Amino acid sequence: MKQFGFNLNEVLNYANFQPDYAAxxxxxxxxxxxxxxxxxxxxxxxxxxxxxxxxxxxxxxNLFNSIVKNVVHAY
Incomplete structure (x- = not known):
């Protein structure tokens, strides 16, 4: 399973509550x-x-990995 937020600022805010995520x-x-x-x-x-x-x-x-574009390490 993979999960993605639609707003980068919201994801960065979430990372403050879940610091064990590496990237x-x-x-x-x-x-x-x-x-x-x-x-x-x-x-x-x-x-x-x-x-x-x-x-x-x-x-x-498999479908997601085949369609995803422009992957950037944000944090």
Whole structure:
């Protein structure tokens, strides 16, 4: 499973509460393909006001990895 916030500042704020995460990356995904993944506004909604993208299962990870563009180490 991989999870991504839609807003980098929200993710950096979350990192203050979960310091055991080693890296934060920024990645571009075509919005037309977001329907293939779970988009939620209910995961830590006080931090992730813009929602969270969750990628589940090996087939989901394979699809995500094939469409992701412009991966940048953000923190």
């Amino acid at each position: 934060i990356v920024s990645a571009d995904v075509p919005t037309s393909l977001l329907g293939n993944f779970n988009v939620s506004n209910a995961i830590d909604p006080f931090i992730f006001k813009n929602g969270v993208l969750t990628v589940n299962g090996q087939s989901g990870l």
